[in-house]
Amino acid sequence: xxxxxxxxxxxxxxxxxxxxxxxxxxxxxxxxxxxxxxxxxxxxxxxxxxxxxxxxxxxxxxxxxxxxxxxxxxxxxxxxxxxxxxxxxxxxxxxxxxxxxxxxxxxxxxxxxxxxxxxxxxxxxxxxxxxxxxxxxxxxxxxxxxxxxxxxxxxxxxxxxxxxxxxxxxxxxxxxxxxxxxxxxxxxxxxxxxxxxxxxxxxxxxxxxxxxxxxxxxxxxxxxxxxxxxxxxxxxxxxxxxxxxxxxxxxxxxxxxxxxxxxxxxxxxxxxxxxxxxxxxxxxxxxxxxxxxxxxxxxxxxxxxxxxxxxxxxxxxxxxxxxxxxxxxxxxxxxxxxxxxxxxxxxxxxxxxxxxxxxxxxxx
Amino acid sequence: xxxxxxxxxxxxxxxxxxxxxxxxxxxxxxxxxxxxxxxxxxxxxxxxxxxxxxxxxxxxxxxxxxxxxxxxxxxxxxxxxxxxxxxxxxxxxxxxxxxxxxxxxxxxxxxxxxxxxxxxxxxxxxxxxxxxxxxxxxxxxxxxxxxxxxxxxxxxxxxxxxxxxxxxxxxxxxxxxxxxxxxxxxxxxxxxxxxxxxxxxxxxxxxxxxxxxxxxxxxxxxxxxxxxxxxxxxxxxxxxxxxxxxxxxxxxxxxxxxxxxxxxxxxxxxxxxxxxxxxxxxxxxxxxxxxxxxxxxxxxxxxxxxxxxxxxxxxxxxxxxxxxxxxxxxxxxxxxxxxxxxxxxxxxxxxxxxxxxxxxxxxx
Numbered sequence: 233x234x235x236x237x238x239x240x241x242x243x244x245x246x247x248x249x250x251x252x253x254x255x256x257x258x259x260x261x262x263x264x265x266x267x268x269x270x271x272x273x274x275x276x277x278x279x280x281x282x283x284x285x286x287x288x289x290x291x292x293x294x295x296x297x298x299x300x301x302x303x304x305x306x307x308x309x310x311x312x313x314x315x316x317x318x319x320x321x322x323x324x325x326x327x328x329x330x331x332x333x334x335x336x337x338x339x340x341x342x343x344x345x346x347x348x349x350x351x352x353x354x355x356x357x358x359x360x361x362x363x364x365x366x367x368x369x370x371x372x373x374x375x376x377x378x379x380x381x382x383x384x385x386x387x388x389x390x391x392x393x394x395x396x397x398x399x400x401x402x403x404x405x406x407x408x409x410x411x412x413x414x415x416x417x418x419x420x421x422x423x424x425x426x427x428x429x430x431x432x433x434x435x436x437x438x439x440x441x442x443x444x445x446x447x448x449x450x451x452x453x454x455x456x457x458x459x460x461x462x463x464x465x466x467x468x469x470x471x472x473x474x475x476x477x478x479x480x481x482x483x484x485x486x487x488x489x490x491x492x493x494x495x496x497x498x499x500x501x502x503x504x505x506x507x508x509x510x511x512x513x514x515x516x517x518x519x520x521x522x523x524x525x526x527x528x529x530x531x532x533x534x535x536x537x538x539x540x541x542x543x544x545x546x547x548x549x550x551x552x553x554x555x556x557x558x559x560x561x562x563x564x565x566x567x568x569x570x571x572x573x574x575x576x577x578x579x580x581x582x583x584x585x586x587x588x589x590x591x592x593x594x595x596x
Numbered sequence: 597x598x599x600x601x602x603x604x605x606x607x608x609x610x611x612x613x614x615x616x617x618x619x620x621x622x623x624x625x626x627x628x629x630x631x632x633x634x635x636x637x638x639x640x641x642x643x644x645x646x647x648x649x650x651x652x653x654x655x656x657x658x659x660x661x662x663x664x665x666x667x668x669x670x671x672x673x674x675x676x677x678x679x680x681x682x683x684x685x686x687x688x689x690x691x692x693x694x695x696x697x698x699x700x701x702x703x704x705x706x707x708x709x710x711x712x713x714x715x716x717x718x719x720x721x722x723x724x725x726x727x728x729x730x731x732x733x734x735x736x737x738x739x740x741x742x743x744x745x746x747x748x749x750x751x752x753x754x755x756x757x758x759x760x761x762x763x764x765x766x767x768x769x770x771x772x773x774x775x776x777x778x779x780x781x782x783x784x785x786x787x788x789x790x791x792x793x794x795x796x797x798x799x800x801x802x803x804x805x806x807x808x809x810x811x812x813x814x815x816x817x818x819x820x821x822x823x824x825x826x827x828x829x830x831x832x833x834x835x836x837x838x839x840x841x842x843x844x845x846x847x848x849x850x851x852x853x854x855x856x857x858x859x860x861x862x863x864x865x866x867x868x869x870x871x872x873x874x875x876x877x878x879x880x881x882x883x884x885x886x887x888x889x890x891x892x893x894x895x896x897x898x899x900x901x902x903x904x905x906x907x908x909x910x911x912x913x914x915x916x917x918x919x920x921x922x923x924x925x926x927x928x929x930x931x932x933x934x935x936x937x938x939x940x941x942x943x944x945x946x947x948x949x950x951x952x953x954x955x956x957x958x959x960x
Contacts, residue, residue: 234616234820238739238759238827252598314678318747325749353717356744356755356836375602380720383682385689391720392756395602456598463602472720 250375250399250459254448257289260363260400261296269359269397270334272299274327276320276347277338278307281365284408289338289363301327305346309495312342313381314390320350334359334397340366340413341373345388348379352394362396365405367417367451368500371424371458374399376466376476393471401459403451414446416500418535419482421454423507424461426528427481430573432457433531440534478576481568482507485591488553492545497538504537505594512590513582514569524573540596547591554587614739614763614823618812621653624727624764625660633723633761634698636663638691640684640711641702642671645729648772653702653727665691669710673859676706677745678754684714698723698761704730704777705737709752712743716758726760729769731781731815732864735788735822738763740830740840757835765823767815778810780864782899783846785818787871788825790892791845794937796821797895804898842940845932846871849955852917856909861902868901869958876954877946878933888937904960911955918951 251263264273273293277286282304293300303323305311324333337347337360344362351360364374380391406414418436425432432454439450462479469476486506490497497505511528514520532539541550569579615627628637637657641650646668657664667687669675688697701711701724708726715724728738744755770778782800789796796818803814826843833840850870854861861869875892878884896903905914921930933943 234816236614236616236820236824236827237611238614239611239831247601247603250600250602252600314682318678321747321754322749325753349717353713353754353756355753356742356757378720383685385686389689389719390685390717392717393720452598456600460600463600467603 246395248396248398250401250463252401252452252456252459253403254452255404256400256402257292258295260402261293261298263398263400264293264298264361265296267398269361271332272301272329273334273336273361274324274329275300275302275336275338276343276350277302277304278311278343279304280307281339281343285338285365285405289336293336303327305343307342309342309382312346313383316346317350317353317381320346321354324350324354329354329358331355331358334361336361336363337374337396338363338365339369340364341369344369344373345378345380345391348377348394348396349381349391352379352392357394359397360394362399364399364401366409367406367414367455368420369417370401370403370406370455371417372420372462374401375459375462377470378472395470401455403448403455406446406451412498415536416498418445418454419500419504419507419532419537421458422528422531422535422537423479423481423503424458425531426507426570426573427478427568427576428461428465428574429457433527433573437531437534445535477566477578478568480566481570481576482510484554484567485509485550488550489541489545491553492549493542497542501538504532504539505541508532508539509590509594510567510569512593513567513586514571516586516590517569517579517582519577520570520572524570527573539594541591541594543596545595547588547595550591551584551588555584610759612760612762614765614827616765616816616820616823617767618816619768620764620766621656622659624766625657625662627762627764628657628662628725629660631762633725635696636665636693637698637700637725638688638693639664639666639700639702640707640714641666641668642675642707643668644671645703645707649702649729649769653700657700667691669707671706673706673746676710677747680710681714681717681745684710685718688714688718693718693722695719695722698725700725700727701738701760702727702729703733704728705733708733708737709742709744709755712741712758712760713745713755716743716756721758723761724758726763728763728765730773731770731778731819732784733781734765734767734770734819735781736784736826738765739823739826741834742836759834765819767812767819770810770815776862779900780862782809782818783864783867783871783896783901785822786892786895786899786901787843787845787867788822789895790871790934790937791842791932791940792825792829792938793821797891797937801895801898809899841930841942842932844930845934845940846874848918848921848931849873849914851921852914853905853909855917856913857906861906865902868896868903869905872896872903873954873958874931874933876957877931877950878935880950880954881933881943881946883941884934884936888934891937903958905955905958907960909959911952911959914955915948915952919948 335351362374364370377395380388383389486503490502511525699715726738728734741759744752747753850867854866875889
């Protein structure tokens, strides 16, 4: 038997810049012109975001001489599936897109994931620029290159790692963001504080006490800090093979609660509840001081996020979803716990009885 | 505006081995056990290959203690589309596949492209092992990581670069390969000879003269040489950004002829005709000596491949497909020509009139 080696070990340049600021659309155009990622750009957005910002973004980019078109898809998580990808691809072809085209994802997490995925498979991959418009996508999904669509068998079951060429975080988009979606994003910001930067919790509590959660200076501070933490973790574990799992703090119970609520709870609300549960597990396993657990609950309450499981949700369903989630990942240890604020640990071995009692205790 | 950089520049280890030999299934199992790419393996093949080889491959792999399952899809190019990917994904989920699963692509180019693509997007990417069963896929598509599916708007319009973890080229599969498919693969082998290794043309002509085109020693020689050439080109240009285009020698006219025949011509037959056309262009543009052009035609004839365009094909359609192909790629220079045997050059500027006259001259 002959053997030969295909030598592809090499350094790849996949680094990219995250730009954060108020009203940065004009500078976005200039930066794209300068970096010349593509000969033309196609904005992918949903009809809801399009009505609010589509025209304005397209016009701002065109002012710098860029060739820009716009494609819309229906809003909401239901659109995050392969049929929508194929529809976007049809529209790309109709516009004459080719390998010298780049996509601009303008929207929240669904648009970011869907557009990133489409870009990663269109003609074996074209560049994508992320322009997140919600707090949640600004501090989480726009950074790190995870893309995906849902199938009947699971969320994000099909996807890729496709890093954006740039991320433009324009904080002025948040002015039109509904209160509930803003709070949903705050839950992820609180998560970063809990796992990595306890100071951030002080900042949030102070702003909440002063009624300043929607003030520009505060928002710029928390988004910048959150992006800094996320990027640091992604740099160490781009492909989600270990460290990146700490970003799932609160998400094991959170996902189960979110699904059990049939998505009537927002992602952030569900994660807030999940973080409280994770704090209780951590305390009961004698990792986390009771004061730290109380601190977590109080920050969550301060911003108006729930710290209890709504009474109408079925605890049995939540429990079995948690068990299924653990089983699906085979041997993978998956619960993220805390040793103290700022010090997460990954631990899969939570006794089922402890889960059950904790969920019961959190049920209103 | 704040700015921060996500630093992902790094060395990645994507090298892999190509194993070539007769009856290497047992050793394939042992190598997979040793390299431990996954906790379990799922073979993806078509019903035609499955009937010929499926059971045998599965049994051979299981003998080494591997956990192995098998999924089949319909045979033929028509199956190379997103619906088939989704069907495979459903079957993977039904089998309980997860991120610790690897796929084994057992079949020709369609299976390799389809399985590679599915592996690249399933749960954001799982390993794929390529086990090509046709001469064409052994010397071409199994190496280099190109994956894809067709859509109504074009072949391989959706796809990824997803390098296999290993390629196992078992030459004994070729014993059951129909004559026409064998010849189709020979066209690509001749292409490698023309663009990179004129000696290979001697080897092929000698074997053809001696009636030994299907003899083991000859096949081992040409497959090994072809893989060596392909791997060398892929190493220098993994993502098809320049050099790799020389592999398209004969393919611009070839694809147009193949499509105009409604795929009644095999890929290899169409490429053979395309290579003759490219040789004529090269000669007329005063690059290629007439002797070299005659040599190319004579090797193609020697193995029983066509060197003329069948009379029932519409030259107008072929011409407009060539023009569209060039236009679709925008500014990209795309015709691969020859300076002499073994020395390809990329040149987009072929006068339309020369294309027309050449096609007419080749029409029977």
